[in-house]
Amino acid sequence: MIPYGRQSISAEDIAAVDAVLRSDFLTQGPAVPAFESVLASYCGARHAVAVNSATSALHMACLALDLGPGDLLWTSPNTFVASANCALYCGADVDFVDVDPRSYNLCPQRLAEKLERAKARGRLPKVVVAVHFSGQSCDMSAIGELSRRYGFAVIEDASHAIGARYGDAPVGNCGHSRMTVFSFHPVKIVTTAEGGLITTQDDALAQRLQRLRSHGITRDPAQMEDAPEGPWYYQQVELGYNYRMTDMQAALGSSQMTRLDAFIARRRALAARYDRLLADLPLVLPAQANGQESAWHLYVVQSTAVPRASLFERLRAAGIGVNVHYIPVHLQPHYRRLGFKPGDFPQAEAYYSRAVSLPMYAGLSDEQQDHVVTALRDALR
Ligand SMILES: *Cc1c(COP(=O)(O)O)cnc(C)c1O
16 A cells, blocks of 8 residues: 555664664753754744644644633634644634635635624634645735734644745744744654644743743743742743653654755655646646745645545555545534534535545655556546
């Protein structure tokens, strides 16, 4: 079976993890800050805070913005459930903004219209999570402008988009947002097994995130409520969590980062080959927005002639591990119980009904990709 995504682990990656295992620190040693500085400099961000998953990162980003009961977070329905669950963890409410039918990202036009209605009703969102679906950035200058007009904070969920560019900046630069979240799950572009990270340009947010990932504890006298009682002293100044990344994960991440540009180049080449090889088939192929470079986490086609379910089953039977991204979050039972229903976000639902994610990862060979294309041709006959 050719999977839809797969990690790429080199001998250097294994040696980097092995070296940590032989060292004094398995966690809270030097590898985490080293990984953070690699990410900060890659993204051109003042700060990077590594954690144990993107799910934790999203939760902490919401906490750092003081999202709580009575507040509202909006995101795209075309995402992994974690982009919305972070609000529920904080006791806040969730709503969604439908997607653009070309990029499958949160639609800035619909966002503007929904904000106008929300303002009239007196219930504006405190946070909007902009998900860079498939590795292509959202229209961040439009979303950033709306955030200034309506006073909400933007968190970028760049779980798909490390190595992507928006305009002349790397995603993670936070030019139009307060924080950007990355995931290092093995199906993503760079892996630490489990892992996540937040970039920000804001010193106060970075300090808060560092505290929240470790129980809300600080050893910095400037953050304490009283003078330290001695050199052993620490204070828990708020309720935090154990969301720390290990040194083994961070060492793997730093080693992976040395190949990020090669990973992206290979993904881009595979996307261009798919574009060429699939052009004559009854499929909607991914559209690239101007001035953007996708990280190509996913290559999604929409089936216009053959029902998606039968296309999916034929491809799986042919040994092609296709997948579907995403079942709209508002249709999950947990969200239906909150009042959402079919028809609420028609663009995301129409897209979902036709979408299939084809195999896309740096280790996919041309021959394997040709095999995927042949199977797809047969399945569409
Ligand atoms: C994978 C993913 C997450 C969650 O990442 P974890 O590191 O597995 O917690 C969140 N949002 C999106 C869009 C994702 O694809």
